[in-house]
Amino acid sequence: MPSPSLDPALAARLGELSDLRHAGHVLAWDQQVMMPAAGGRARGEALGTIRRLHHELLVDAQLGTLLDAAADAEPRIVRTVRRDHEIERRVPGELAAEISRAGSDGYAAWLAAREANDFAVFEPALRRNIDLARRYAGCFPEAAHPYDVLLDRYEPGATAAQVATLFVALRDGLVPLISEIAMQPARQALPGDFPVAAQREIGLEMVQSMGFDRTGWRLDDAVHPFAVAPALRDVRVTSRFDDHSLTGLFALLHEVGHGLYEHGVDPALARTTLDTGVSLGVHESQSRLWENLVGRSPAFWTHWLPRLRDRFPLSLRDIDLDAFMRAINVVRPTLIRVEADEVTYSLHVILRFELELGLIDGTLDVIDLPAAWAAKMKQFLGVDVPDDLHGVLQDIHWSEGIIGYFPTYAIGNVLAAQLWQVAQAEIEGLDDALSRGEVGALRVWLREKVHRHGRLYTPAELIEQAVGGPLDPAPMLAHLRAKYGALYGL
Amino acid sequence: MPSPSLDPALAARLGELSDLRHAGHVLAWDQQVMMPAAGGRARGEALGTIRRLHHELLVDAQLGTLLDAAADAEPRIVRTVRRDHEIERRVPGELAAEISRAGSDGYAAWLAAREANDFAVFEPALRRNIDLARRYAGCFPEAAHPYDVLLDRYEPGATAAQVATLFVALRDGLVPLISEIAMQPARQALPGDFPVAAQREIGLEMVQSMGFDRTGWRLDDAVHPFAVAPALRDVRVTSRFDDHSLTGLFALLHEVGHGLYEHGVDPALARTTLDTGVSLGVHESQSRLWENLVGRSPAFWTHWLPRLRDRFPLSLRDIDLDAFMRAINVVRPTLIRVEADEVTYSLHVILRFELELGLIDGTLDVIDLPAAWAAKMKQFLGVDVPDDLHGVLQDIHWSEGIIGYFPTYAIGNVLAAQLWQVAQAEIEGLDDALSRGEVGALRVWLREKVHRHGRLYTPAELIEQAVGGPLDPAPMLAHLRAKYGALYGL
Numbered sequence: 001m002p003s004p005s006l007d008p009a010l011a012a013r014l015g016e017l018s019d020l021r022h023a024g025h026v027l028a029w030d031q032q033v034m035m036p037a038a039g040g041r042a043r044g045e046a047l048g049t050i051r052r053l054h055h056e057l058l059v060d061a062q063l064g065t066l067l068d069a070a071a072d073a074e075p076r077i078v079r080t081v082r083r084d085h086e087i088e089r090r091v092p093g094e095l096a097a098e099i100s101r102a103g104s105d106g107y108a109a110w111l112a113a114r115e116a117n118d119f120a121v122f123e124p125a126l127r128r129n130i131d132l133a134r135r136y137a138g139c140f141p142e143a144a145h146p147y148d149v150l151l152d153r154y155e156p157g158a159t160a161a162q163v164a165t166l167f168v169a170l171r172d173g174l175v176p177l178i179s180e181i182a183m184q185p186a187r188q189a190l191p192g193d194f195p196v197a198a199q200r201e202i203g204l205e206m207v208q209s210m211g212f213d214r215t216g217w218r219l220d221d222a223v224h225p226f227a228v229a230p231a232l233r234d235v236r237v238t239s240r241f242d243d244h245s246l247t248g249l250f251a252l253l254h255e256v257g258h259g260l261y262e263h264g265v266d267p268a269l270a271r272t273t274l275d276t277g278v279s280l281g282v283h284e285s286q287s288r289l290w291e292n293l294v295g296r297s298p299a300f301w302t303h304w305l306p307r308l309r310d311r312f313p314l315s316l317r318d319i320d321l322d323a324f325m326r327a328i329n330v331v332r333p334t335l336i337r338v339e340a341d342e343v344t345y346s347l348h349v350i351l352r353f354e355l356e357l358g359l360i361d362g363t364l365d366v367i368d369l370p371a372a373w374a375a376k377m378k379q380f381l382g383v384d385v386p387d388d389l390h391g392v393l394q395d396i397h398w399s400e401g402i403i404g405y406f407p408t409y410a411i412g413n414v415l416a417a418q419l420w421q422v423a424q425a426e427i428e429g430l431d432d433a434l435s436r437g438e439v440g441a442l443r444v445w446l447r448e449k450v451h452r453h454g455r456l457y458t459p460a461e462l463i464e465q466a467v468g469g470p471l472d473p474a475p476m477l478a479h480l481r482a483k484y485g486a487l488y489g490l
Numbered sequence: 491m492p493s494p495s496l497d498p499a500l501a502a503r504l505g506e507l508s509d510l511r512h513a514g515h516v517l518a519w520d521q522q523v524m525m526p527a528a529g530g531r532a533r534g535e536a537l538g539t540i541r542r543l544h545h546e547l548l549v550d551a552q553l554g555t556l557l558d559a560a561a562d563a564e565p566r567i568v569r570t571v572r573r574d575h576e577i578e579r580r581v582p583g584e585l586a587a588e589i590s591r592a593g594s595d596g597y598a599a600w601l602a603a604r605e606a607n608d609f610a611v612f613e614p615a616l617r618r619n620i621d622l623a624r625r626y627a628g629c630f631p632e633a634a635h636p637y638d639v640l641l642d643r644y645e646p647g648a649t650a651a652q653v654a655t656l657f658v659a660l661r662d663g664l665v666p667l668i669s670e671i672a673m674q675p676a677r678q679a680l681p682g683d684f685p686v687a688a689q690r691e692i693g694l695e696m697v698q699s700m701g702f703d704r705t706g707w708r709l710d711d712a713v714h715p716f717a718v719a720p721a722l723r724d725v726r727v728t729s730r731f732d733d734h735s736l737t738g739l740f741a742l743l744h745e746v747g748h749g750l751y752e753h754g755v756d757p758a759l760a761r762t763t764l765d766t767g768v769s770l771g772v773h774e775s776q777s778r779l780w781e782n783l784v785g786r787s788p789a790f791w792t793h794w795l796p797r798l799r800d801r802f803p804l805s806l807r808d809i810d811l812d813a814f815m816r817a818i819n820v821v822r823p824t825l826i827r828v829e830a831d832e833v834t835y836s837l838h839v840i841l842r843f844e845l846e847l848g849l850i851d852g853t854l855d856v857i858d859l860p861a862a863w864a865a866k867m868k869q870f871l872g873v874d875v876p877d878d879l880h881g882v883l884q885d886i887h888w889s890e891g892i893i894g895y896f897p898t899y900a901i902g903n904v905l906a907a908q909l910w911q912v913a914q915a916e917i918e919g920l921d922d923a924l925s926r927g928e929v930g931a932l933r934v935w936l937r938e939k940v941h942r943h944g945r946l947y948t949p950a951e952l953i954e955q956a957v958g959g960p961l962d963p964a965p966m967l968a969h970l971r972a973k974y975g976a977l978y979g980l
Binding site: 015016018019020022023026027030034035036037038039041042043045046048049050053214215216217218230231232233234235270271 | 505506508509510512513516517520524525526527528529531532533535536538539540543704705706707708720721722723724725760761
């Protein structure tokens with residue numbers, strides 16, 4: 001690892017950028033977790049100013065000069081910051097402001113459309129967002145495809161062509177597996193009462209074994225669970241529990257997976273702006289690895305099921321490990337992405353990617369989106385979309401102009417399985433350790449392979465170093481076929 | 491009230507200043523109430539950057555130009571902001587940075603001195619802070635006394651000469667009253683168990699009657715209770731309850747008094763930087779009015795004592811209103827300011843003011859401070875100071891270079907009594923309303939007289955408008971003599 005020996009003037013600039021990001025994180029966390037409702041308008045204005053000041057510092061020409069002077073001493077840091085600097089400089093301030101306004105308006109239109117359960121109410125706002133996204137992409141005429149520019153904001157260096165190739169292979173593996181499962185008798189998740197307070201207690205025990213501790217972390221409630229780290233030693237995860245389901249426990253493992261990534265960055269990178277996750281796809285690989293590869297495995301529950309049973313003796317009295325595994329691994333094609341299981345989830349994402357691509361390259365008109373959505377849902381998952389609320393209006397992303405983001409969810413699933421395959425090979429006795437409730441070796445391994453590097457390498461470099469090759473759907477497909485083949489007796 | 495019609499460019503500047511103050515408030519609140527302990531270092535850096543950016547925006551010459559152009563349209567807003575701008579420009583950046591460093595170092599030295607219970611450990615750091623305060627004052631050579639410059643940071647426009655005159659009159663009224671009380675048999679506060687959860691519930695009922703509501707306020711725990719308002723509709727108060735005392739209830743009334751001031755500013759002043767309290771003394775008048783003039787009055791407890799007794803039936807079974815009034819109004823000369831009662835409190839402040847004045851004008855050397863402290867404690871309150879922890883090391887303020895702040899506590903007490911006298915005359919049936927638990931008319935009156943104006947008038951103008959004259963110790967002395975004369979049978 002480097003021990004950054006940055007020029008003091010450059011370090012001061014990067015420190016200011018870090019501090020504004022820190023402030024933005026705290027303001028955003030507070031907004032969702034703590035702020036009284038009436039504070040929303042003032043908070044929106046304050047966040048806008050913080051982001052504008054961050055933009056102004058990042059595009060400042062003097063930063064470019066300082067980067068030139070420092071390139072030899074810290075080439076990797078300089079390369080990463082210069083990329084941020086140059087991308088930010090390309091987009092005219094007026095366009096950025098218009099995108100921001102359209103995002104606010106689009107969110108309001110989306111809420112109104114959901115209220116009316118009518119895509120037509122949302123359509124003009126979405127058209128404006130798509131148009132602005134194309135204008136944004138136009139600021140980077142050297143890109144092979146305009147979608148590459150949008151994707152790059154969330155997955156630096158990835159291209160539409162790469163993702164399309166990856167997703168075709170993934171889709172072609174998932175669709176037949178899901179068809180086979182759908183032919184088996186339907187199963188159901190665990191019924192029963194799981195009082196929230198007890199779930200929170202055992203959830204805390206689980207994540208404390210993962211590395212969560214109160215000196216550097218917080219756990220709070222939020223309507224939509226998320227994780228954010230104002231600093232490497234100030235990691236905030238949120239969760240949402242429900243008395244009649246255990247899904248909140250898996251969501252907690254997911255968010256702590258995100259938190260461990262931020263927490264595990266080498267402290268030498270603090271205040272360089274490189275002390276965070278390198279891409280949303282790599283971030284999602286960490287959350288999904290803990291949620292699904294660890295958190296839905298028999299080894300993990302060999303340790304935790306008896307403890308869970310102690311908390312919920314009535315509801316789990318007759319549930320042995322096999323029954324529990326079947327219950328927490330139900331596969332069922334459904335309409336809503338955020339409720340999808342480990343197998344069907346990525347198809348929801350691939351559907352959105354294919355539609356986004358069409359909207360951006362002009363082969364799909366906004367007006368035709370609901371029909372295209374329904375056709376793909378039928379094709380991929382065999383389900384009928386009854387209305388817009390259960391279809392094209394379900395996600396917030398497009399309303400705020402967030403286009404190019406969805407693929408990172410499936411990239412995370414793919415990479416999680418690749419990392420898991422290597423971890424199984426490199427960590428001796430990993431399953432035995434999990435069966436004893438010991439996850440320290442895995443955390444250390446992930447820190448070594450992924451977390452500590454922050455944004456020092458590109459996502460492609462990091463993935464190559466960690467798993468010995470590029471993104472590859474084969475480990476995920478093999479994992480799913482082996483696991484669900486056994487569970488469903490295929 | 492004005493309806494600000496500011497030039498858009500000026501409004502944008504003031505909005506940015508407001509947003510940075512907002513961010514600083516949220517970061518500081520979070521630091522004390524929410525942040526994991528390990529996040530402290532990164533938070534300190536982030537707060538430093540936010541404050542530096544605020545400074546840079548405030549001293550920017552272009553702001554001066556915009557103020558010149560806007561002076562006719564909004565003279566009061568321009569006058570207030572120009573004053574901030576010109577004061578901030580006077581202090582060289584290097585001196586400001588040195589003061590900030592010395593404050594951090596001084597805080598560390600103060601902690602070490604408290605650990606050792608030895609003023610000598612703190613003395614060099616305090617000497618440095620005093621020296622820097624004099625250099626700061628030297629940036630304003632037109633001031634009649636260097637202390638005026640320090641005081642002005644917290645009580646704009648006040649002077650050492652005015653405060654000295656006020657405090658001599660206050661001291662000369664308080665010392666004999668306290669001597670008379672001290673000759674009566676000693677009394678004690680309420681013994682008993684008052685479980686924290688029940689105190690919090692009835693405390694919330696009380697402050698909800700004052701105007702606290704969850705849509706625009708939060709109540710949390712903090713080691714040292716405080717109030718802060720990131721925005722007019724985002725007011726955060728903190729409290730600290732103790733199972734064996736009711737003092738937390740009075741601290742809560744105090745902090746909500748501060749919160750009502752911020753919450754009551756005219757929304758037309760939002761984002762002008764004038765949407766906050768005009769001075770610390772006026773702010774303290776609001777907290778003290780609710781804590782002492784309302785919160786320790788028989789009328790208030792006529793309504794609330796039966797409700798308190800419902801919560802704590804065992805501890806309050808034999809306590810009638812007269813006994814309760816005696817118990818919550820015990821006067822006892824003690825060593826520690828923050829534990830002092832309504833009568834003795836201001837003498838602790840006057841002592842500190844007189845010592846600060848000597849340190850700044852050079853008639854008192856830092857080395858002689860503990861002896862001077864002990865002599866004044868004996869003279870004012872008749873108590874002996876056993877050691878530095880119970881004397882000169884008790885307050886944090888001087889360690890951080892905060893000099894000129896203490897007088898505002900006593901100014902608040904004086905002004906609270908003046909406001910109370912006028913409120914009694916102008917609000918018909920005020921005591922009857924309090925006896926029924928109705929404080930709405932008082933809140934509306936305070937909003938009209940004080941809150942809504944924000945920083946639109948100078949403190950002197952505001953006080954003149956509200957009470958028909960300048961600061962005057964007579965109402966406070968009359969109130970205390972009447973109240974405690976009756977309670978102690980003098």
